[in-house]
Amino acid sequence: MKKLLVLTGGGDCPGLNAVIRGVVKRASLTKEWEVWGSLEAYNGVLSDKVEIIKLSGTSVTAGIHAKGGTILRTTTKGGPFNWPVIQADGSWASEDRSDFLLSRLAELGFEAVISIGGDGSQKISQQLFEKGLNVVGVPKTIDNDLSATDYTFGFQTAVQEASNAVDKLVTTAESHHRAMILEVMGRSAGWIALHSAIAGGAEVCLIPEIPYDIDKVVERVNSRYCDGRGFVNIVIAEGAAAVGGQVSAQESTEVGYENVRLGGVGNLLARQLQDNGCTADSRVTVLGHLQRGGSPTAFDRVLATQYGVKAFEMVLAKEFGRMVAYKNNDIVTVSLDEATRDYNYVNTDSYLVQAARGVGISFGD
Ligand code: F6P
Numbered sequence: 001m002k003k004l005l006v007l008t009g010g011g012d013c014p015g016l017n018a019v020i021r022g023v024v025k026r027a028s029l030t031k032e033w034e035v036w037g038s039l040e041a042y043n044g045v046l047s048d049k050v051e052i053i054k055l056s057g058t059s060v061t062a063g064i065h066a067k068g069g070t071i072l073r074t075t076t077k078g079g080p081f082n083w084p085v086i087q088a089d090g091s092w093a094s095e096d097r098s099d100f101l102l103s104r105l106a107e108l109g110f111e112a113v114i115s116i117g118g119d120g121s122q123k124i125s126q127q128l129f130e131k132g133l134n135v136v137g138v139p140k141t142i143d144n145d146l147s148a149t150d151y152t153f154g155f156q157t158a159v160q161e162a163s164n165a166v167d168k169l170v171t172t173a174e175s176h177h178r179a180m181i182l183e184v185m186g187r188s189a190g191w192i193a194l195h196s197a198i199a200g201g202a203e204v205c206l207i208p209e210i211p212y213d214i215d216k217v218v219e220r221v222n223s224r225y226c227d228g229r230g231f232v233n234i235v236i237a238e239g240a241a242a243v244g245g246q247v248s249a250q251e252s253t254e255v256g257y258e259n260v261r262l263g264g265v266g267n268l269l270a271r272q273l274q275d276n277g278c279t280a281d282s283r284v285t286v287l288g289h290l291q292r293g294g295s296p297t298a299f300d301r302v303l304a305t306q307y308g309v310k311a312f313e314m315v316l317a318k319e320f321g322r323m324v325a326y327k328n329n330d331i332v333t334v335s336l337d338e339a340t341r342d343y344n345y346v347n348t349d350s351y352l353v354q355a356a357r358g359v360g361i362s363f364g365d
Helices: 016-030 098-107 118-132 155-176 191-200 215-230 266-273 297-316 351-358
Strands: 004-008 034-036 051-055 084-088 092-095 110-117 135-139 178-184 205-206 232-237 279-288 322-327 330-335
Touching: 004 016, 016 110, 016 297, 092 110, 092 155, 098 110, 098 118, 110 118, 110 297, 118 135, 135 297, 155 178, 155 191, 155 279, 155 297, 178 191, 178 266, 178 351, 191 232, 191 351, 205 215, 215 232, 215 266, 232 266, 266 279, 297 322, 297 330
Parallel strands: 004 034, 004 110, 110 135, 135 322, 178 232, 178 279, 205 232
Antiparallel strands: 034 051, 084 092, 322 330
């Protein structure tokens, strides 16, 4: 039997299990491939004690396609090119363990790897491909920030969760005559904020791609507040910032975690509104990881299943160094190089942004 390794890396996202199930079920039809899973991305292979599990047909039954999270667990720390090593003084430094990874994969007899991950994971896959690894990528992230695919799975689920939150905040905003601020995820791209602001009928949407002018935000809030409606809903992406301002973030103290930890912009905005003549009282809700947990929507299950099946078929066809993608309602493949070249920012000239403006949403510009 030939051996294939599957892993999930980066932040989790609804639909990961549906991809794993798609790979395993499709592979089982060939009766020539064994599928194994590495626990916590490549860490299962890189750790002193190898942690890989065999994925048989039965390990992916019991409806795992409908479950959130990942049966293979995941991590946002470390990786083959940045393995964290604790120093004598207690600090940590990164070590390149990619050569060790490749030799261990060969030792374990793996002929190919399917790596399910976001922008960072796909960049790692590209680097490993350049070093000779037979790797296929599957795009995941709730942020929808990979440009080579129209949608990453998990995004629709996150948007649904955020839209449900706006719907709930509308009713309490109305009861109390308040400005409700909802902070959603979106590190550098405001896709979740934009979609949920339109779906939920918010009046203000603040995204990383459009630095906001607080006076313009106050103007929109006050006009809406004073026009007899008496309540306002604002959706703000965690990576949004005022013109000339910084993103709200803190350095992480977690060993191996290289990102800054975003958060706090909702509360900052509430203070800015108060200090700049906003007449409405405000309250802040941070939706946080509720956007990442739980069951995927039907759309994400279907997309993730197609990705899983296609990724395995790419292994069969030896289409390595490529990523499965969803383009114009079809499943296609793109090179990992192309997939990681451009970041998928919200196009501020797009019809989506125009439509948002058309229903009176202010971006604070
Ligand atoms: O990249 C996806 C994402 O959900 C970002 O929007 C967010 O900033 C980040 O993950 C949070 O990561 P963590 O779970 O590591 O705090």
